Amino acid sequence: METVDVVVIGAGVAGLTAARLLAGEGRRVVVLEARERIGGRVHSDRTGGHVTDLGASWIHGVDGSPVAEAVAAFGIRTVEFTVGSYQVDSRPIAYHGADGHRLDDDATRRFAADVHTVDATLADVVAGSGPTDTYRDVVERAVDLQGWDASRAERVREHLEHRSEEQYGVPSDELAAHGLDDDSIDGDEVVFPDGYDALPTRLAAGLDVRLRHVVHSVHHGDDGVEVTIDHGSLHAAAVVVTVPVGVLQSDDFVIEPPLPERHRQALGRLRMNAFEKVVLRFPERFWGEDVAAIRQLGPEGRWWHSWYDLTRLDGVPTLLTFAAGPAARAIRGWSDEQVAASVLEQLRRLYGDHVPAPTSVQVTAWHDDPFARGSYAHMLPGSTTDDHDDLAVPVGGRLHLAGEATWTDDPATVAGALHSGHRAAERVLGRDVPIARLWSGALSGTT
Structure with missing residues (x-):
């Protein structure tokens, strides 16, 4: 031995x-x-000459981060991309209403302000929560305290539900009330063009x-x-x-x-979560060059509600979306083609039938990996x-x-x-x- x-x-x-x-x-x-x-x-794939981070992608806040210090000391290239913590604003985000049409600047600002208002209330509500309260419980209380009409309240409630899914890969009724206490960043977020x-x-x-x-x-x-x-x-x-x-x-x-x-x-x-990446490369950047992310509000965004423009990494038009929580569970066992068809159906609601077929599709399967059994806890x-x-x-x-x-x-x-x-x-x-x-x-x- x-x-x-x-x-x-x-x-x-x-x-x-x-x-x-x-x-x-x-x-x-x-x-x-x-x-x-x-x-x-941390797994970088290089199929077809493209670098795709199938696991971890971001440093969520470079200020005071030893990961950022190590990356800088090792001379590893990064690109700023501060939308990885499900921010409601701070970078250009194209919001689309429940009918699929893009919100104008004033409507976008009003929605972002509503989210910030609830976030400010949420901190105190979480602090006063009970030991078995869920994140959904505290969100409901924080939203109810605003006294808004049903539609206005529902849009913010949806955003916070999707935040739970994108940050921890679970619906908010499966996450502890304080499960997003760490959901803050210091400084810019960065990604890795070389993996x-x-x-x-x-x-x-x-x-x-x-x-x-x-x-x-x-x-x-x-x-x-x-x-x-x-x-x-x-x-x-x-x-x-x-x-x-x-x-x-x-x-x-x-x-x-x-x-x-x-x-x-x-x-x-x-518990390990259910959280998978879907990366689609396209022959053209049909969504325009003025956005870092695309978001769909309303019930049509139940599964596919957020896309991130990764074109800046290598110049190839690329969108990243997540199958998070319920979506990840539902597509388990689907082929890449089935997943792509579902995502494209939603994108075509927003951008029309001229959305082309992707040149490549990559879908992760961390939940089925015997050495991971999910993306993170x-x-x-x-x-x-x-x-x-x-x-x-x-x-x-x-x-x-x-x-x-x-x-x-x-x-x-x-x-x-x-x-x-x-x-x-x-x-x-x-x-x-x-x-x-x-x-x-x-x-x-x-x-």
Whole structure:
């Protein structure tokens, strides 16, 4: 049996961050990755010569972000695109009313002002919510407090429902009232014209990363940790587990002895979402050049209500939309052609029959990925913000959990994954390590 200092399970950003910091401090680290690639839920596809981020796309706010610092230090190109947090305004957004016609500037401003008004009320309503309240509950209260007519109230209610779906991939009655407390950004948002996978690629440089190594069980005790894979096992003093919540909750990944009750309760109040990307490339930019995003208001936008213009990334006319929550569940098992036909039907309501057939369509299937089982985790009603941190409490000083779902301040993001990997490395070492060593220091034993 091979013996190392630390085994890291998962070569996503959390795992690579922990491994890189530990290796930089002289620990012998092995990273075990089930897939044939690194990156985890950061996955850049290059089919047909086009770069498409099928997983994470944005840095949601570059100010004070260690992800942005790492990207800048590594020389990775970015493009500003501040519409990734379902903003109601701040960048040109083409809003279409329930009848499909585009709203004029005055109507758009009035709608945005209504959303801002409810958001200001919502903060206090969420703060006073009960432990089992849902996001839909608090939205209803905040909207009702405005005293608006039914149509005006419904448009804002729809926007906040879609925000829940786009931000966490669930309808608002399945999300905790405080589940969007972290829904704020500092500074511009940016995307990656050359692919977000440049970040995990740089983090992995010089590490012992073993692909196609599916971990079946982790046994921990006084004599250390034994990690079992298809063709053997490894022994280590400590293990950092960065698999997604969906894998932790499955029968295919066993931890023995089981996680303590505190961890199990926290894990039980989290769920993987249903959230897929649909990327369509077209022969022409039929939607015009004056918008960063397109939005459909009204009942026709139940599934397809938002499209994002990614043309700026490589000059090819491209729209990104999301199958989020109910839509993702409904299209599960559909072919790419079926999904495209459904999306095009809605686009043609807005732009007419001259909308051309797309030259390519890509639809993700994270929910069916056995090593992800969804895109990211969300908080169920009855959860608390402490559940994220509780999941990361070390077990016996040997077993450490990390990943986006274990970081309270910014879960469901690459930033949360990176922070959690940093914390896990410090806990293994028993001392502080500057996070900047991720991009400023050479690995021990490497050049």
